Amino acid sequence: MRQKMRRFVRNSRALRKNKLRTAAVRIFEAGLKAVEPARAVAKRVRVTRTGVTIDDFEFLFGKSGRVFVVAVGKCAASAGRALEKVLGRSLTGGVVADIAEDASFRKLRYFKGTHPTPSAQNREASEAIITLLRNLTEEDAVLFVVSGGGSALLYNSDDISPEEEARMMQRLSREGATIVEMNTIRKHLSTCRGGNLAKYAYPARSAALIISDIPSNDIQFVASGPTVRDTTTVQEAAAILEKYRVLETCDVPHCRLLETPKEDKYFQNMRNILFLSHMEALQAMKEEAERLGLAADVCGACVVGESRTIGALMTEGLHKAAPHSALLYGGETTVVLRGEGKGGRNQEFVLSALPHLREGELIASVASDGWDNTPHAGALGDVLTRRRAEELGLNPHDFLERNDSFTFFEAVGDAVLTGRLGSNVADLFVALKE
Incomplete structure (x- = not known):
């Protein structure tokens, strides 16, 4: 019998609104466990x-x-x-x-x-x-x-x-x-x-x-x-x-x-x-994705550059991916501050990707230490996130220009919460396609 996994994502129940989101949470859980x-x-x-x-x-x-x-x-x-x-x-x-x-x-x-x-x-x-x-x-x-x-x-x-x-x-x-x-x-x-x-x-x-x-x-x-x-x-x-x-x-x-x-x-x-390193996390994430029936592709150090640029670029790769794909990355982006908002590079990355995501696609990113410059470890984004933002009258572009990703994901409810984890192996990125 498979041993029950420790839960790292504290708000996993709130995030798991569909099959793709559930898969993303489980994949992150496997990666974080591997680097304890x-x-x-x-x-x-x-x-x-x-x-x-x-x-x-x-x-x-x-x-x-x-x-x-x-x-x-x-x-x-x-x-x-x-x-x-x-x-x-x-x-x-x-x-x-x-x-x-x-x-x-x-x-x-x-x-x-x-x-x-x-x-x-x-x-x-x-x-x-x-x-x-x-x-x-x-x-x-x-x-x-x-x-x-x-x-x-x-x-x-x-x-x-x-x-x-x-x-x-x-x-x-x-x-x-x-x-x-x-x-x-x-x-x-x-x-x-x-x-x-x-x-x-x-x-x-x-x-x-x-x-x-x-x-x-x-x-x-x-x-x-x-x-x-x-x-x-x-x-x-x-x-x-x-x-x-x-x-x-x-x-x-x-x-x-x-x-x-x-x-x-x-x-x-x-x-x-x-x-x-993040490679142990990514290997565990790959194995979990495959257990979930997804074809997983890993790139260990592919994510470098400015968050708002890389987030949009990753969605292009996701559009081209075959159905039932999991693209798994490690890396660390940078944030050039233009505004006075509150956030972190993982949340800004997901916020920049959000306008480009299509139905049946998801992008998420977390800091492996559980602290993305804020109490949020990172964020998850998909069409549901965008719809919730529209209901609340929130424009993702405005928050991006203010570097205010924390406030955005706190409002829409799609921040990833883990607390400080006592681990630290760069950032982990997941892009999923139904």
């Missing part, structure tokens, strides 16, 4: 007599027998609890930095930080991590968990205040900068990013479980790559700041960019492992 950090750790990390195995990789503990965990990002609390359970008596201690409200540990020290804005709390967490790592020896071992959201949490700078960095990131976001561009700059602002945690941990044995929210899965940009050798330079970061006129518009007159560690020795004892 705690589930993945419990399934894939095993303690042995001499260390741990992570899938087929054997991570040996040092002679001292001391084993530490350092976890940062939106997946840190979930993965940290799971590692604490798996490691049991083998675990010596460690630090966890996340934004979760209800995190408690037996051996790990927890810091609740802020995101997306850095803060004094984040600096306190970063300094605790640095202190721990600097006291390790070649006989010690440390397991890292690195996940999206870690960039803000790993704030540690004597030159840029939390408020100044926040203004810089807000400017980049408003102008539609990509996550790679933003994290290139972040690497050169903090002494915890861009390979610096690997430097502090050296010469201890180190392994990092990386949970990627980067569509390309280039791990050096996940949480600004704290355990990965950085290939970007100060000059590249400066060019991006100039491209978006960040310093002059954000009133940050003194911005000293820091070069990241490049020396081989700091990374010789570090093993970085791509542990989870």
Whole structure:
């Protein structure tokens, strides 16, 4: 008998008004389940007599027998609890930095930080991590968990205040900068990013479980790559700041960019492992779609660009698809702010697609962390959505121009609600055709 699935979509009953909507909810549920950090750790990390195995990789503990965990990002609390359970008596201690409200540990020290804005709390967490790592020896071992959201949490700078960095990131976001561009700059602002945690941990044995929210899965940009050798330079970061006129518009007159560690020795004892990404979610979504009788097509990193453009383009592909099709995508769009509304890139994506959808077609998008810049995880759109908007006298184009997708989907009742999920693997997109 098939095990009953945990419900991630809190308002699934309200959304499931027909067969196509029910299919969309079930497909998202399968994808979100597949990228639960705690589930993945419990399934894939095993303690042995001499260390741990992570899938087929054997991570040996040092002679001292001391084993530490350092976890940062939106997946840190979930993965940290799971590692604490798996490691049991083998675990010596460690630090966890996340934004979760209800995190408690037996051996790990927890810091609740802020995101997306850095803060004094984040600096306190970063300094605790640095202190721990600097006291390790070649006989010690440390397991890292690195996940999206870690960039803000790993704030540690004597030159840029939390408020100044926040203004810089807000400017980049408003102008539609990509996550790679933003994290290139972040690497050169903090002494915890861009390979610096690997430097502090050296010469201890180190392994990092990386949970990627980067569509390309280039791990050096996940949480600004704290355990990965950085290939970007100060000059590249400066060019991006100039491209978006960040310093002059954000009133940050003194911005000293820091070069990241490049020396081989700091990374010789570090093993970085791509542990989870949107690809696991998409594979599970594909399997669920096929169980529902749909022909599923997956494209892992196809969705890039501005939300309002990509949403319209996806409907063109849906029009051409055969009946009973499920087009499944991973990626991350950008939003160029033109108005003063409230919303997120997933909701704006669906809002831009809405006018182009035909009878028997559906498009939906969710943030895998459950938070699309608002309490909505994302949204679902179809002809029923459009009809409801017409009944309420709402013009989707007007809301799109104001960047007010949150208000629109709250009014029509087609927002997807999950709450914060403790996972984070980029955005997930579903396009269905009867």
